Amino acid sequence: MRLEYPASVKIIHVPCSGKVDVLHLLRAIQKGADGAYIVGCLEGSCHFNEGNYRAKERVQYVSSLLEEVGIEGDRVRMYNLTSGEGPTFAAYAKEMTDHIRALGPNPIKSKVKS
Amino acid sequence: MIVAKRKPFDELKEMIKPYKKVLNVGCGTCVSVCLAGGEKEVAVLNAELDMARKLDDNPIELGAVTLERQCDQEYLAELDDMIGDYDAVVSMACGVGIQFLAERFPEKPVFPGVDTTGLAVNQDVGFYEERCRSCGACVLGMTGGICPVTMCAKGLYNGPCGGTNKGKCEISQDQPCAWFQIHERLSKQGRLDLIMGYKEPVEWLDQVPRMTIQPGYKKPEEEKA
Numbered sequence: 001m002r003l004e005y006p007a008s009v010k011i012i013h014v015p016c017s018g019k020v021d022v023l024h025l026l027r028a029i030q031k032g033a034d035g036a037y038i039v040g041c042l043e044g045s046c047h048f049n050e051g052n053y054r055a056k057e058r059v060q061y062v063s064s065l066l067e068e069v070g071i072e073g074d075r076v077r078m079y080n081l082t083s084g085e086g087p088t089f090a091a092y093a094k095e096m097t098d099h100i101r102a103l104g105p106n107p108i109k110s111k112v113k114s
Numbered sequence: 115m116i117v118a119k120r121k122p123f124d125e126l127k128e129m130i131k132p133y134k135k136v137l138n139v140g141c142g143t144c145v146s147v148c149l150a151g152g153e154k155e156v157a158v159l160n161a162e163l164d165m166a167r168k169l170d171d172n173p174i175e176l177g178a179v180t181l182e183r184q185c186d187q188e189y190l191a192e193l194d195d196m197i198g199d200y201d202a203v204v205s206m207a208c209g210v211g212i213q214f215l216a217e218r219f220p221e222k223p224v225f226p227g228v229d230t231t232g233l234a235v236n237q238d239v240g241f242y243e244e245r246c247r248s249c250g251a252c253v254l255g256m257t258g259g260i261c262p263v264t265m266c267a268k269g270l271y272n273g274p275c276g277g278t279n280k281g282k283c284e285i286s287q288d289q290p291c292a293w294f295q296i297h298e299r300l301s302k303q304g305r306l307d308l309i310m311g312y313k314e315p316v317e318w319l320d321q322v323p324r325m326t327i328q329p330g331y332k333k334p335e336e337e338k339a
């Protein structure tokens with residue numbers, strides 16, 4: 001399809017969105033990422049029954065943890081699509097990038113030792 | 115198992131505000147199982163503290179270690195070599211573990227990372243319900259296996275009180291009356307006569323920490339006493 005999506009998005013493959021842990025998201029932000037999002041299967045169609053629901057709950061939890069710390073909780077998000085929806089994947093990447101750009105850089109970034 | 119929940123973040127942050135190097139000690143037993151103070155929870159708290167302190171321009175150096183148990187000196191001994199490197203310690207064990215750790219290192223400020231909430235059963239993943247208040251005078255044999263001390267709002271050994279109302283407790287319609295449940299269960303088992311049994315008052319007077327020595331573990335000099 002040769003679709004384009006923002007170059008700022010770095011993809012990490014996991015076997016199921018349920019594999020993504022609270023710590024993965026939290027550490028991404030801790031180390032200076034401006035945002036992190038999970039793209040999982042559509043709700044109700046998880047091959048492992050509830051992997052994407054777990055991912056969703058973890059995203060919500062991380063969001064609340066970030067708010068506690070004083071960072072916008074909306075820097076972490078969850079998106080859902082099927083494996084056949086390439087254009088939607090690109091659209092979500094663009095949506096997330098625009099959203100993060102609107103929020104501005106991660107406030108931690110200027111304080112992280114390089 | 116002993117169940118605990120993480121202390122509110124702001125409270126924790128405030129407690130360790132003056133310290134620059136803090137060791138966060140998790141416990142690998144009860145609080146790990148109830149997802150409050152195990153290895154992962156230690157890592158999550160450290161990540162949060164690290165970010166919050168950076169944002170406050172007051173960076174902190176955090177160590178992380180999770181012991182098998184904090185209620186055993188042999189496991190606490192693993193900290194002996196590293197404790198000197200830190201200004202303070204956060205313990206994510208239950209109240210028992212926190213105190214034992216503080217006792218081993220009396221010169222170090224030790225802070226609780228969790229609030230210990232009780233002895234509970236696992237109803238679902240992450241969902242725990244208290245069942246025992248460790249009163250030291252178990253009456254489950256005569257109450258059909260339902261603890262009136264825990265389940266009754268007044269903790270009555272000889273109930274019910276006048277507040278029982280169609281199976282519910284007067285404090286809330288969501289709270290079943292423990293003694294109603296006990297009555298139901300005993301009558302189902304055909305052992306309703308037990309409900310007339312009388313439990314002597316518990317000796318709450320002069321409460322000091324209780325000691326338990328299991329049979330066969332007394333030292334010879336204690337046997338004679």
